[in-house]
Amino acid sequence: MDDKSILLHVCCAPDATHSVKVLREQYKFNVYMYFHNPNIHPKEEYLKRYDSFLKLSKAWNIPIIEAPYNPEEWFKITELYKNEPEGGARCYICYKNNLFHTARKAKELGFSYFSTTLTISPHKNAKIINGIGNDVAKLFGVTYIAENFKKNDGFKKSIEYSKELGLYRQNYCGCIYSKIEAENKRKIKYANVSNHNHSDYR
Numbered sequence: 625m626d627d628k629s630i631l632l633h634v635c636c637a638p639d640a641t642h643s644v645k646v647l648r649e650q651y652k653f654n655v656y657m658y659f660h661n662p663n664i665h666p667k668e669e670y671l672k673r674y675d676s677f678l679k680l681s682k683a684w685n686i687p688i689i690e691a692p693y694n695p696e697e698w699f700k701i702t703e704l705y706k707n708e709p710e711g712g713a714r715c716y717i718c719y720k721n722n723l724f725h726t727a728r729k730a731k732e733l734g735f736s737y738f739s740t741t742l743t744i745s746p747h748k749n750a751k752i753i754n755g756i757g758n759d760v761a762k763l764f765g766v767t768y769i770a771e772n773f774k775k776n777d778g779f780k781k782s783i784e785y786s787k788e789l790g791l792y793r794q795n796y797c798g799c800i801y802s803k804i805e806a807e808n809k810r811k812i813k814y815a816n817v818s819n820h821n822h823s824d825y826r
Contacts, residue, residue, distance in 0.1 A: 625733060625734035625735050625736070626654070627736055628652060628653055628654055629653065629654040629655075629656060629735055629736075629737070630647060630651075630653040630654070630655055630656065630735065630737040630738060630739060630769065631656050631658050631689065631726060631729060631730040631733070631735045631737070631738040631739075632644065632647065632655050632656065632657050632658060632738070632739050632740070632741065633658050633660060633722055633723065633726040633738065633739070633740040633741065633742070634657045634658060634659050634677060634741050635661060635722070635740070635741050635742055635745075635798070636661075636673050636676070636677070636741070636793075636794060636798075637673065637676035637677045637679065637680040637786070637791045637792070638676075638782050638783065638785070638786040638791050638792075638793050639741040639742075639744045639745065639773075639782055640657060640677070640680060640686075640741050641680065641781075641782050641785035641786060641789070641791070642744060642773060642778045642779075642781045642782040642785060643739075643741040643744055643771070643773045643778075643782075644657070644684065644686060645781075645785075646771065646773060646778070647739065647769070647771075651769070653737070655686055655687075656686070656687050656688065656689055656735070657677065657680075657681060657686050657687070657688045657689070658688070658689045658691055658726055658729060659673075659674060659677045659688070659690075659691055660691035660722055660725050660726060660729070661673070661691075661693075661722065661798060662692075662693060662694045662695050662697055662698040662721070663695075663698050663702075663718050663721075663722075663798045663799045664693075664695075664798040664799070665695055665798070665799055665800040665803070666800070667693070667695075669794065669798075669803075670693055670695075672792050672794075673792065673794065675792070676791045676792040679789065679790075679791060680789065680791060683789055689729065689733065691725070691729070697721075698718070698721065698799075701717055701721060702714050702717055702718065702799075705717060706801055708801075709805070710747070710797065710801075710802050710805050711747065711748075711749070714799075714801065715748075715797075716752065716756075718799070719742060719752070719753050719756050720756050720760070722740065722742070723738075723740060723753075723756050723757050723760050723768075724760045724763075726738050726740065727757075727760040727761055727763065727764045727766055727768070728764055730764070730766045731764040731765065731766050735766065736766060736767055737766065737767050737768075737769055738757075738761070738766060738767075738768060738769070739757070739768065739769040739770075739771060740753065740757060741773065743771060743772050743773045743774060744773035744774050744778050744779055744782055745774065745779065745797075746774055746779050747797070750771075750772040750773075750774065754768070754770035754771075754772070757770060758770060
């Protein structure tokens with residue numbers, strides 16, 4: 625693999641859009657996308673996101689590296705943290721798992737660089753994610769490109785690109801625990817709105 629190629633861990637196609645743009649245009653990298661996400665649950669949701677990943681690859685001519693879908697491994701390593709809130713210890717383990725496997729795959733295939741789309745999310749701490757990336761990079765002797773893809777309206781731009789390309793956009797991070805938490809928050813929000821509306825007619 626040449627020195628201007630990078631293996632980009634992709635959590636979902638919408639988040640990859642702006643991230644790929646930055647790596648191609650600012651860093652002049654040849655980007656290869658790696659969809660390693662054993663956290664995504666259920667499988668039907670995983671397939672929706674994977675199909676969108678393939679759609680982006682075809683639309684923008686981005687080569688991909690296949691990754692296995694192994695949710696059993698993910699449930700095993702996060703079992704003790706299933707009751708953690710979103711953004712807590714469980715998420716840290718999830719980030720580390722994805723970045724560890726990406727760094728290992730980069731080393732295996734001869735990439736000098738790797739990065740992740742995770743930092744584009746306004747709900748994720750880029751400093752923590754980039755710290756993990758740098759740590760796992762040292763384990764495999766590769767270089768982690770520590771970007772904060774949400775800066776300069778990166779997340780907003782990703783939404784615009786997604787609409788242009790007709791990409792599927794999910795409404796929760798990925799794991800079953802985040803799905804439950806997101807659904808509960810929506811129920812509470814709906815209940816509050818409903819109660820407010822009803823109060824207008826009392």
